[in-house]
Amino acid sequence: MNKTSITALALSLSLGLAAGTVLAQPRGPWAMNQGNTWGYSIMTQQERTDHQAKMRSFKSYDECKAYEADHHKQMEARAKERGTTMPPMGKGNYGCDSLKAQGYLK
Numbered sequence: 001m002n003k004t005s006i007t008a009l010a011l012s013l014s015l016g017l018a019a020g021t022v023l024a025q026p027r028g029p030w031a032m033n034q035g036n037t038w039g040y041s042i043m044t045q046q047e048r049t050d051h052q053a054k055m056r057s058f059k060s061y062d063e064c065k066a067y068e069a070d071h072h073k074q075m076e077a078r079a080k081e082r083g084t085t086m087p088p089m090g091k092g093n094y095g096c097d098s099l100k101a102q103g104y105l106k
Helices: 003-023 045-057 061-081 095-101
Strands: none
Touching: 045 061, 045 095, 061 095
């Protein structure tokens, strides 16, 4: 095997391992999407990632609800700045209520 082949093989293995590590990350109790996250459509991908991580970090329902209320205010303000309104939240358990119902929050 020549040096180029060995380098290519090593690089391929490294990328494969890195991809496997990313794919193996735990998904957690909640997967965010447009149907369950108020403001999803006006958030950047980074904001969505940060929001999901924050939602997964809570241990108490009260902490979660305080964050959720603040998030909703921010999304309302952003929508207003853009000259639009946020649709009403759908019926059902979303966010903190869903996490509590599933036993992830106390």
